[in-house]
Amino acid sequence: MQELRKYKFGDFWNRLLSGVAMAIVVAVTPGAIIAPFITGLAKTSDFWLSIYNATNMGTYIVPVAAGILAASQFNFTMIEKASVALAAFAGSGSAVYSKGTWSLVGMGDLINTILVIAIAIVVIFLIRNYVGSFSIIWEPIICGSLIGAFGMWSYTYVHLISMTVGNILNSFTTLQPVLLCILIAMSFAVIIATPLSTVGLAYAIGINGIAGGAASVGATACFMMVAVATYKVNGKGVSFAMFWGSVKMMLANFVKHPRMLLPIAVVGGLTGLTDSFIQVKNASEYAGFGQPVGPINSFTYMTGSVGTNILLLALIYFILPILYSLIVYLIFKKMPKLYCDSDWQVDLNK
Incomplete structure (x- = not known):
């Protein structure tokens, strides 16, 4: 004991x-x-x-x-x-x-x-x-x-409770896709920057379809924002690692400076807003992943022209999240009380 x-x-x-x-x-x-x-x-x-x-x-x-x-x-x-x-x-x-x-x-x-x-x-x-x-x-x-x-x-x-929560979220994205896609993408963008597992959460509550897609693009939005924010103070190597999802190595930074989650949430919300119109889908077992897992599995749910589908996935998983991240980065740079370059410094010796 x-x-x-x-x-x-x-x-x-x-x-x-x-x-x-x-x-x-x-x-x-x-x-x-x-x-x-x-x-x-x-x-x-x-x-x-x-x-x-x-x-x-x-x-x-x-x-x-x-x-x-x-x-x-x-x-x-x-x-x-x-x-x-x-x-x-x-x-x-x-x-x-x-x-x-x-x-x-x-x-x-x-x-x-x-x-x-x-x-x-x-x-x-x-x-x-x-x-x-x-x-x-x-x-x-x-x-x-x-x-x-x-x-x-x-x-x-x-299991009944888990499925009920998942079904409610999935039904809400059908009834009100704009609001729910924004909220889900924003939430998963922030959660993946914490010790919690977006993969486990997505599977636990069983979100899928449009809700699963919003969760996946939200996680990707976090990768892109952190990659952009760390480029200046850490260099190409760390930024590249963040681009591919290594944001957990910054847990200490996020705990010490919670304000760092604000630009991440904004990029997540913007990406979710865009996704409410594109409406990519994903299964619950892949919803907690960002890129590259997210777009690979979202592609299997798409119909129509292969070229058009690839373009849409490139837009929602890569091009637009990077663009939003650059815009949010430049805006927050003008707010010293909310943003500081030194917050994004990664100590690789720890």
């Missing part, structure tokens, strides 16, 4: 969520980037079909990987990590039992998975001093059976 108390509430959840976020990114990235390019090839031969299937299988290991990586954040032993993974898999809903057969149906409900992982970690902290050398027996039983069973029970109710 003393070991658990050394983690403050915020620190506990930051550690847990960072582990879950990394699991999602690692598991989803192969399918998000490679699968769209080999979908056609998979229909031509068993060789390409094998690569296609292997690429997409990563989704199914998210609960297990999330349990292991989250437990790693607390320096758990191998037995404890595996036990948390057992509970996460059982409670995730990624496997469904019907008529004597288990079937994998995806990564399950992420919110319920996080809930189960949190419970499993707390329980291990509570019992580890009592089970001693019998940890290899008791920890898998308690996590895999009892906590896993609780997760299977809670899944129905938590």
